[in-house]
Amino acid sequence: MTDIRSLLDRDPAVLVLEDGARYEGFAYGARGTTLGEVVFSTGMTGYQETLTDPSYAGQIVLQTAPHIGNTGVNGEDPESRRIWVAGYIVRDPSRVVSNWRADESLDAALERDGIVGISGIDTRAITRRIRSEGSMRGGVFSGADAAKTPEEQLAIVREAPEMTGQNLSAEVSVSETEVTAARGDERLGRVAVIDLGIKQATIENLANRGFDVHVMPYTTTIDDIRAIDPVAFFYSNGPGDPAASSAHVELLRGALRDGLPFFGICFGNQLFGRALGLDTYKLPFGHRGINQPVRDKLTGRVEITAQNHGFAVQAPLDEVFESSEGFGRVEVSHIGLNDDVVEGLRALDIPAFSVQYHPEAAGGPHDSNYLFDRFADMVREHVASKKDAK
CATH class of the missing domain: 3.50.30.20 (Carbamoyl-phosphate synthase small subunit, N-terminal domain)
Structure with missing residues (x-):
């Protein structure tokens, strides 16, 4: 051709x-x-x-x-x-x-x-x-x-406007909820996904782990989330400055206080950081490409990752710290090896974590795809603990 x-x-x-x-x-x-x-x-x-x-x-x-x-x-x-x-x-x-x-x-x-x-x-x-x-x-x-x-x-x-200060969620989000049914023999329940710029590969990965994926508009409220009775909450990737998305920070705080297990990717990582009380900042030229090395502190393994972000979370890299918003202890879970940028956060007292890169990476690499399994396991454990408490 x-x-x-x-x-x-x-x-x-x-x-x-x-x-x-x-x-x-x-x-x-x-x-x-x-x-x-x-x-x-x-x-x-x-x-x-x-x-x-x-x-x-x-x-x-x-x-x-x-x-x-x-x-x-x-x-x-x-x-x-x-x-x-x-x-x-x-x-x-x-x-x-x-x-x-x-x-x-x-x-x-x-x-x-x-x-x-x-x-x-x-x-x-x-x-x-x-x-x-x-x-x-x-x-x-x-x-x-x-x-x-x-x-x-x-x-x-x-x-032309600078990227700092821009909230671009309205440009990329769905206008109404779209549902993709779970695949496979196991159904974990509904996951409420706020579409801040979600990719189809993310939806596919969640559905393949047994979630009924409810992709919801950027205007979603905490009452809208409660109405579908989800077992988990998810923030997607997306464009813009996380400091300009205070409504989504507050929405996430509400979901965390409701006890919903949470997973965030890219923009979702930045919003999770702000929900915990951390600051974000603009990187000089960002990380964009499919060859970015990241170390998982839990396993010590170095993953080659796909990234696309111009902002990052400010947090201490080598110590456990307290969330100033009352969500308990938090640690940096992943670190970028090129410039020591925070590439992931993990809450230790609530079921919540996030990464700055793209584990769905349809174009590759696929080193980090296991994070969807980690999310599914976290939800299973949370559901089981709630049953045991009854």
Whole structure:
């Protein structure tokens, strides 16, 4: 399958960073203007999963791998209902799609979902700039918009909102509850999942562990949760600043006080930290990719993980501490080996834990998939202890 247009249509495009840096290339995907926080992802594969991850809403994603689009896109691998990135930056887009599962080219999929991208630029130079200067706002201008003056383009970029302070849950969440039935012989009960940007792989993993998965909107209240009588509570990954999601912090505190076992992933880890009384902060350039080493303090094992986050939890790494919100003792359970970032939290006096990375990682790696089993075991033990107490 060859995308003939990619061979013939070389419309100009330019990437403009808020510090004034400019990179001229060629249009890729839809034409027009897009704005967002420019971040880089180090995955060598899994670009379709990256693009359809709702956690990337509001971000212009740069792929550090030089060749993108080789296997096209298909209808089976998306992590959600659409492509969510604000924009896309690649060096060398494949001119030929070569995979028996492909339904269309990546370029065509980007255009279909209105994603403005740019190709043919030095992605290594941009990555090095972000690593040294930190993530920053940027804009991709293509088609007629590429002809705007550099001064006009830079002014547009600098007027765009920064990621700090943004609550993007409303953009990515379902509008009403969606239910996926448990699979297998064992049914553990309902799990209330707050959709802050959930991926389909998370739903599949929970259903495969025996949960009836109720994916609920970001507007869900504690009364809505109680109404379905769940055996557990779950916060998904998602975009935005956890400090701007105080309503979800309070909702989680209510669920924890109700005694619901809790598991949080990525954004859910940050909200769990804030619910426990910890602070969060913005990382210089974040962790994004499928090759991030993390040590599980419980087992001593080092896992290679998939990550996508620009914020992190501030907590003491090597000591047990008390939750200032009354949830008992807490410890950091996982540590990122590149920069000692908190990669997981575990409560010791209530059934609750979280991780900053993605154990569902449909595009791989799968080192951390066991965490869904750990969650299911925790729920079983909690249900059994309640029965024994009666």
